[in-house]
Amino acid sequence: MSKVVEISPTTRHEGHSKLTLKVNDQGIIETGNWCSITPVRGVEKLAVGKTPEQVPKIASRVCGICPIAHCLAATEAMEASIKCEIPNDAKLLRQILQLANRLHSHALHDILILPDFYIPGTETKINPFTAEEPVRTVAKRIQRLREIGQTIGQIAGGDCIHPRNTRIGGMYRNVSEQAKTKMYDLAKEGLVLAHAQSEFMIAVIRNYHKRDFVDVGGMKVPMPKDLGYHSQGYLATHPFYGSSSLEECPTWDPRRFKEARPWDWYMGEMTVDLEEPRYPIGGTTKAGTKVNPQMEACTGIPMYDGQPVEVGPRARLVTYKNFDEKGTLGQNVAREMEYQDSLYEMLDCIDELNTAGKVVADYIPNGDGSLGWASNEAPRGTDVHLARVKDWKVQYFSMLVPTTWNFATCSAALRGAPWQLAEVIMRGYDPCVSCATHMVVLDEDNKLVAQKLIQ
Amino acid sequence: MGAELGKYKSVISARSTDKELLKHAQDGGIVSSLFAFALDEGIIDGAIVAASKEFAAKNPSKVIIDSSNFDMIEPWRPIPAIVNTKAELLAAAGTKYNISPNVALLKEATRAFGLDKIGIVGTPCQMQAVRKAQLYPIGMRDVGASIALAVGIFCMENFPYQSILQLVEDHAAMKLESVKKMEIGKGKFWVYGKRGQVVQLPLKVTHKYEQPGCHVCLDYVANLGDISTGSVGSPDGWSTVFVRSKIGDSVWAKAMAAGVFETQPMEKVKPGLELVTKLANEKITKNKATLEARKTFGVGKALRNPYI
Numbered sequence: 192m193s194k195v196v197e198i199s200p201t202t203r204h205e206g207h208s209k210l211t212l213k214v215n216d217q218g219i220i221e222t223g224n225w226c227s228i229t230p231v232r233g234v235e236k237l238a239v240g241k242t243p244e245q246v247p248k249i250a251s252r253v254c255g256i257c258p259i260a261h262c263l264a265a266t267e268a269m270e271a272s273i274k275c276e277i278p279n280d281a282k283l284l285r286q287i288l289q290l291a292n293r294l295h296s297h298a299l300h301d302i303l304i305l306p307d308f309y310i311p312g313t314e315t316k317i318n319p320f321t322a323e324e325p326v327r328t329v330a331k332r333i334q335r336l337r338e339i340g341q342t343i344g345q346i347a348g349g350d351c352i353h354p355r356n357t358r359i360g361g362m363y364r365n366v367s368e369q370a371k372t373k374m375y376d377l378a379k380e381g382l383v384l385a386h387a388q389s390e391f392m393i394a395v396i397r398n399y400h401k402r403d404f405v406d407v408g409g410m411k412v413p414m415p416k417d418l419g420y421h422s423q424g425y426l427a428t429h430p431f432y433g434s435s436s437l438e439e440c441p442t443w444d445p446r447r448f449k450e451a452r453p454w455d456w457y458m459g460e461m462t463v464d465l466e467e468p469r470y471p472i473g474g475t476t477k478a479g480t481k482v483n484p485q486m487e488a489c490t491g492i493p494m495y496d497g498q499p500v501e502v503g504p505r506a507r508l509v510t511y512k513n514f515d516e517k518g519t520l521g522q523n524v525a526r527e528m529e530y531q532d533s534l535y536e537m538l539d540c541i542d543e544l545n546t547a548g549k550v551v552a553d554y555i556p557n558g559d560g561s562l563g564w565a566s567n568e569a570p571r572g573t574d575v576h577l578a579r580v581k582d583w584k585v586q587y588f589s590m591l592v593p594t595t596w597n598f599a600t601c602s603a604a605l606r607g608a609p610w611q612l613a614e615v616i617m618r619g620y621d622p623c624v625s626c627a628t629h630m631v632v633l634d635e636d637n638k639l640v641a642q643k644l645i646q
Numbered sequence: 647m648g649a650e651l652g653k654y655k656s657v658i659s660a661r662s663t664d665k666e667l668l669k670h671a672q673d674g675g676i677v678s679s680l681f682a683f684a685l686d687e688g689i690i691d692g693a694i695v696a697a698s699k700e701f702a703a704k705n706p707s708k709v710i711i712d713s714s715n716f717d718m719i720e721p722w723r724p725i726p727a728i729v730n731t732k733a734e735l736l737a738a739a740g741t742k743y744n745i746s747p748n749v750a751l752l753k754e755a756t757r758a759f760g761l762d763k764i765g766i767v768g769t770p771c772q773m774q775a776v777r778k779a780q781l782y783p784i785g786m787r788d789v790g791a792s793i794a795l796a797v798g799i800f801c802m803e804n805f806p807y808q809s810i811l812q813l814v815e816d817h818a819a820m821k822l823e824s825v826k827k828m829e830i831g832k833g834k835f836w837v838y839g840k841r842g843q844v845v846q847l848p849l850k851v852t853h854k855y856e857q858p859g860c861h862v863c864l865d866y867v868a869n870l871g872d873i874s875t876g877s878v879g880s881p882d883g884w885s886t887v888f889v890r891s892k893i894g895d896s897v898w899a900k901a902m903a904a905g906v907f908e909t910q911p912m913e914k915v916k917p918g919l920e921l922v923t924k925l926a927n928e929k930i931t932k933n934k935a936t937l938e939a940r941k942t943f944g945v946g947k948a949l950r951n952p953y954i
Contacts, residue, residue, distance in 0.1 A: 367708075369761070
């Protein structure tokens with residue numbers, strides 16, 4: 192006899208989401224629904240009728256965790272639509288900016304997942320805010336890595352949260368030789384820290400997944416060896432940056448993409464009948480509460496070739512580096528492995544950057560209304576923006592953001608895990624929920640049916 | 647009044663010991679020498695100063711301007727620039743007598759220019775803006791901590807660029823391109839031509855060209871600078887220097903120890919601190935009257951007096 196348990200809201204990630212889980216008598220998840228309950232942003236609607244240089248700035252405001260990816264993807268979608276080629280130095284600055292954001296975001300994610308793990312060899316869970324060693328050193332290192340990422344982002348992009356140096360046709364200005372040296376020095380420092388950080392994190396993550404039992408709010412929960420496994424595919428468009436052309440990256444074709452509606456995908460109305468007051472923090476939802484993921488979920492379900500796919504660090508490593516670890520373990524390890532990659536790549540970009548080079552395209556067309564798209568590998572996965580620009584006005588704008596892809600995939604990955612570990616699986620996706628919430632939903636005939644959500 | 651000179655630790659009459667630098671300087675070469683010294687010592691790693699079109703043409707990477715209309719930039723139009731060496735400092739030295747938006751470069755200095763320790767020079771109102779940026783860093787993330795030395799300059803009022811154009815080309819009957827130096831002193835506005843001609847305009851003539859916004863300012867001697875300086879109070883070729891903050895004090899002490907400046911005690915020089923006090927009081931009294939008059943403006947809300 193299956194029971195329904197709900198964890199709402201989920202914690203230690205960006206945004207507002209919840210887990211509605213149908214579990215068997217042993218507490219193993221039979222069907223899991225992870226859905227966003229963040230209110231709709233409406234950026235895609237706001238964008239229509241604006242000029243192309245406004246839209247990336249608006250799109251960036253959808254969230255403060257990976258605004259760089261949104262800003263760059265939106266900018267490049269506009270450029271793809273108007274068919275504008277940007278100078279190489281502008282591209283390098285964008286890449287530096289993007290990698291700096293990834294460095295910062297991964298470090299931030301470390302802080303968020305650390306409380307799940309144990310100090311290896313002990314029964315002590317890690318509190319990243321304690322003043323005691325060895326955790327103190329790790330926390331300081333994480334903060335320094337974030338500072339390095341944000342400072343490099345500030346130099347390359349003008350601002351580290353909502354970059355103001357990016358523009359349609361390139362960048363507003365190149366950096367000075369002094370700034371280039373500063374970025375290089377910071378990246379070099381970051382590399383040393385990143386090596387230490389990723390080694391520490393991988394040790395801690397492996398230790399956690401090797402345990403037979405883990406503690407969740409005083410409950411002894413068996414740790415399955417296949418935690419978070421799923422059989423969905425992977426989607427990545429570039430090992431670290433992104434792409435806006437099918438020739439450059441044949442794996443992402445907008446025509447192979449479809450979006451299903453949440454009420455066709457998620458579970459219908461149910462009543463919570465399993466309540467666990469010990470579950471941190473403050474227990475699960477009270478028994479007797481009516482839940483309805485179908486109507487509460489604020490996302491569409493994107494499908495590639497008719498199936499939800501996983502995006503994110505593991506997808507990138509699987510696609511481009513033959514990475515083969517699966518499940519939550521594989522995801523977390525892959526993320527840690529990206530630390531050094533992003534810094535090495537950043538150093539290459541800074542090396543190549545010519546500070547006297549031109550950063551704005553000579554000719555910026557007004558656009559003829561053709562569809563342009565750009566993918567950008569945000570820290571947590573592939574962020575694709577689509578746009579149509581005609582006569583310097585945006586006619587259509589759509590964002591397919593990383594966590595939207597992962598909602599459905601993660602829901603599949605929940606199956607077979609103890610329900611107490613559902614949040615651990617979810618955190619493995621480094622969710623960033625607020626941008627995932629959007630309202631342009633197409634039905635099978637490509638007709639807009641988002642109105643149903645508003646009703 | 648008593649508070650017209652702001653808080654200061656010491657006041658002294660000084661001039662640079664660098665003869666080469668004095669040739670380029672407006673008066674005692676205080677700002678240029680101080681920044682040159684601070685750059686050498688690593689106290690700052692770049693300074694924001696008011697440069698010119700010629701400077702921008704030679705050093706396009708040191709300024710932020712739209713190069714598409716570069717030819718349309720007028721002579722004597724101040725262009726804020728980042729300088730990193732003494733040579734660049736000298737190329738940018740000298741007072742321009744109209745508004746240079748130095749604070750506009752403050753944020754970008756920490757970004758695309760990659761500075762960690764910024765030196766900035768500006769008028770009293772610009773010092774206020776710098777301190778505000780440090781106190782309430784809205785849109786100025788990570789900027790406040792990067793300001794290493796703020797040097798204020800005495801300011802009675804400023805002119806918009808169009809006023810300078812009018813004063814020089816109409817009243818002084820000179821072409822702006824042919825002007826070598828402009829100066830306000832001894833109650834007159836002086837214009838020195840490159841061919842050696844000198845024109846003096848009584849300040850009575852220039853008053854109506856002043857920027858109206860300046861007439862609410864109650865700060866003559868840059869109360870909020872780490873160090874503030876100006877020619878008033880000291881003999882020709884010398885400058886009066888107020889050392890105000892801990893930072894200013896330490897930088898000034900180091901510069902003195904290194905022999906960057908020669909000094910005379912303020913009590914010994916003519917016209918001395920009395921003139922500075924007199925002019926400061928004049929400015930404050932005059933502008934308080936404007937503030938009073940503006941109480942009746944618009945929605946009937948008086949501008950707040952920032953000094954009480």
